[in-house]
Amino acid sequence: MDISSAKVLKVIVHRVGNKIRDEGLNLSKIECQRSSTLDDLLLRNLLAPVVRNGQEYYLAHESDISLNIINHYAASVFSHREKFKESSEAIAKHLYSCSSHPNIGGGEFIVILFDDIRIDGHVLQALGFFRVETKDDYLDVGEEEGVIRVIERSGISLDKIQKGAIVLSGSLKVLVIDNLSQKTKYWIENFLKASPAQTPKKCAQVAGALLKAISNKVETPSNALEFARQVEDLLTERESLSLTDLRRISKNYIDDESIDKLLVGTRLRYGITLDTDLPIESKRLAKYTKEVVTKARIAEGVSLLVSNPDAKISSIDVKSTKSGFRVVVDIQVKGA
Known part of the structure; x- marks a missing residue:
């Protein structure tokens, strides 16, 4: 899989809480404003690690694959990019319905549409899902009325993806990272509803x-x-x-x-x-x-x-x- 020419087309962030604790769901009204710097960070720190280290799975369903929610809405986005926001909202609602275990932490849910991913000469799109359940503390520096202060903030670490998935267009293949699986297995089994590929x-x-x-x-x-x-x-x-x-x-x-x-x-x-x-x-x-x-x-x-x-x-x-x-x-x- 060659992502050297990959591009970010669309980004949106929703906040998905824990359903069992009735934390609710906060859907973003608009897509994120992007810059070349942000796009580069998303490609380098979200897409690349999943492509490089993700486990290969296939979207599945007990009776009909068209009933797999991720497959349905990903296919909709690949065919009609204008449905990106609408589809991301439906996927976020699906994630909320799956977040019913007490060990699941609420947090940001990032949905990204990528383009120009190449496999064996074919150009594909990919829909990425990234769940943030914990944040890291970091220090920032601010200045007010001539006084420079050290400010403690909390943010998303780019060092290690907590939960990520990349769905490729034209197939049921999905690459998955789940570094918090020791808490609960909902990401793969309930949210993606995916089965492991029998790779070597x-x-x-x-x-x-x-x-x-x-x-x-x-x-x-x-x-x-x-x-x-x-x-x-x-x-x-x-x-x-x-x-x-x-x-x-x-x-x-x-x-x-x-x-x-x-x-x-x-x-x-x-x-x-x-x-x-x-x-x-x-x-x-x-x-x-x-x-x-x-x-x-x-x-x-x-x-x-x-x-x-x-x-x-x-x-x-x-x-x-x-x-x-x-x-x-x-x-x-x-x-x-």
């Missing part, structure tokens, strides 16, 4: 989470170490792995029923199901299995992390003592 990156992330969960289920530290070695060897020997391969190396340590339960857990957490024979790139998967191959579990709540890439744990022996346990660990260091 997402599949590797899910497979990595599954291997980590399996490792945590292995009973003894020595068996967990042996399991980690098998994972590392496979990642080195093969260009890609499948769910069948992961099952094969796991069945010696936990039973099939436990693996099935862990698969259900990862599906619920990430929203996608790994196909049995879907190839998962080893290089991608290695990024999500670092903790499995570099971290050795010694006892409940006690682990040993090896951060030296040239060092590997060759054996681990844990014995109980009156006051706890004694651990003997052999570590091999390349070139030593």
Whole structure:
């Protein structure tokens, strides 16, 4: 996705409160007045981070995709730019109806229409949504009657997007950032109503989470170490792995029923199901299995992390003592 020539066409800001606290909805009467400096800030600090780091999803609906509210109003804006304000108001009302969890903070809701985004030679528009739930304190300097004062203010930080989404014209694809998802998952599940795309990156992330969960289920530290070695060897020997391969190396340590339960857990957490024979790139998967191959579990709540890439744990022996346990660990260091 090339955004080097992207432009801001329209911007509007509404204030959306928490519905359960009856904070209300304040819709802006006009679009924002823009400048080249503001446009540059919006492109650099809102659009670019979502394009660069956003997770890929697809807008969805249980029965008919035309009933997906975001898809409906985004398509309206892409076809008729004069409906931008009207559509943004409808989307803000939809966001308010979704803001019914006590952990959701009320705040500004920024809607931006972008143009001239290029993908494979095609020029697309994009509709961006950015939710601000918390603000940062900063210092300003003002002068009044010859006296220069330091003034404490509160504003929107450009360092990190709290919640953002970019809907692309001509498709159901949406790029999403949700850095406050630990509070509530309403942004993706209720507001956007989107499902994760089965991208190579997402599949590797899910497979990595599954291997980590399996490792945590292995009973003894020595068996967990042996399991980690098998994972590392496979990642080195093969260009890609499948769910069948992961099952094969796991069945010696936990039973099939436990693996099935862990698969259900990862599906619920990430929203996608790994196909049995879907190839998962080893290089991608290695990024999500670092903790499995570099971290050795010694006892409940006690682990040993090896951060030296040239060092590997060759054996681990844990014995109980009156006051706890004694651990003997052999570590091999390349070139030593």
